[in-house]
Amino acid sequence: MCFSLLSPALSSAKPFLPLLLKPKLFNRFENKAYSGMEGYSTFRGESSKLLFRQLFEKESSTYTYLLADISHPQRPALLIDPVDKTVDRDLALTKDLGLKLIYAMNTHVHADHVTGTGLIKGKLPGVQSVISEASNAKADVLVNAGDKIQFGNMFLEVRATPGHTLGCVTYITGEGPDHPYPRMAFTGDALLIRGCGRTDFQGGNSHQLYKSVHSQIFALPKDTLVYPAHDYKGFTVSTVGEEMLYNTRLTKDEETFTSIMENLGLSYPKMMDVAVPANMVCGFQDTTAKVVASNI
Numbered sequence: 560m561c562f563s564l565l566s567p568a569l570s571s572a573k574p575f576l577p578l579l580l581k582p583k584l585f586n587r588f589e590n591k592a593y594s595g596m597e598g599y600s601t602f603r604g605e606s607s608k609l610l611f612r613q614l615f616e617k618e619s620s621t622y623t624y625l626l627a628d629i630s631h632p633q634r635p636a637l638l639i640d641p642v643d644k645t646v647d648r649d650l651a652l653t654k655d656l657g658l659k660l661i662y663a664m665n666t667h668v669h670a671d672h673v674t675g676t677g678l679i680k681g682k683l684p685g686v687q688s689v690i691s692e693a694s695n696a697k698a699d700v701l702v703n704a705g706d707k708i709q710f711g712n713m714f715l716e717v718r719a720t721p722g723h724t725l726g727c728v729t730y731i732t733g734e735g736p737d738h739p740y741p742r743m744a745f746t747g748d749a750l751l752i753r754g755c756g757r758t759d760f761q762g763g764n765s766h767q768l769y770k771s772v773h774s775q776i777f778a779l780p781k782d783t784l785v786y787p788a789h790d791y792k793g794f795t796v797s798t799v800g801e802e803m804l805y806n807t808r809l810t811k812d813e814e815t816f817t818s819i820m821e822n823l824g825l826s827y828p829k830m831m832d833v834a835v836p837a838n839m840v841c842g843f844q845d846t847t848a849k850v851v852a853s854n855i
């Protein structure tokens with residue numbers, strides 16, 4: 560807090576300032592649980608240039624993220640993990656905000672819902688679909704670790720985070736004056752808030768997921784904001800530092816983690832037989848055929 564923002568009455572009452580400010584400013588950092596969490600932040604990624612919206616699809620509890628560079632004349636935008644059922648909502652919002660959608664991206668081939676990228680491309684032919692090359696899915700742009708997805712003067716960095724599926728990637732906002740601070744990591748199902756995606760199908764591998772999260776996500780600054788593809792408990796955002804302390808699975812050692820993942824006893828995803836074939840042709844699926852398949 561800047562002292563100049565205090566009222567004259569308060570700024571002349573200096574002897575009382577520590578008492579007045581202590582409960583609000585310092586209690587959080589005196590809490591033992593936060594020790595060692597340098598840079599811990601509860602704030603959203605902020606930038607005067609980034610427009611950011613977190614959107615939700617309630618049937619599959621999926622988050623879709625809208626990012627745009629509103630300092631650029633064309634206001635270029637991208638969507639991460641759009642869902643077919645909420646495409647009209649997402650495109651209406653994009654239009655209301657005066658944005659030019661250029662990319663419809665997926666963090667991986669989803670098994671619990673059909674991606675919205677095919678529908679989006681049908682409605683806005685200039686939009687390009689994006690997914691990782693390692694996913695073996697079809698898209699206009701196939702990305703690999705280290706690639707940058709540019710939108711205006713900003714970009715998302717691609718990090719390979721396989722283990723939930725063989726082609727999972729995490730998209731992270733760039734660094735520098737044009738980018739938001741703290742950085743924002745869109746982790747898909749590799750890292751969920753206090754959990755992670757299952758590893759028992761689609762090329763999943765619990766050892767690989769453990770290594771991915773620890774080497775690619777937990778290596779980021781602790782104040783990096785974590786935005787997952789799903790949440791089932793009402794959480795919206797976390798931080799790397801918070802998950803390093805409180806994630807119920809990934810704070811364990813690798814052996815314990817793999818044991819947990821091998822004994823989850825989860826049922827077969829009900830949408831899997833529809834969603835995975837549709838999502839493997841992400842951005843190119845015949846949407847008419849998909850509707851028929853969904854009615855089976």
Ligand SMILES: [Fe+2]
Pocket residue numbers: 667668669670671723748756
């Ligand atoms: Fe998934």
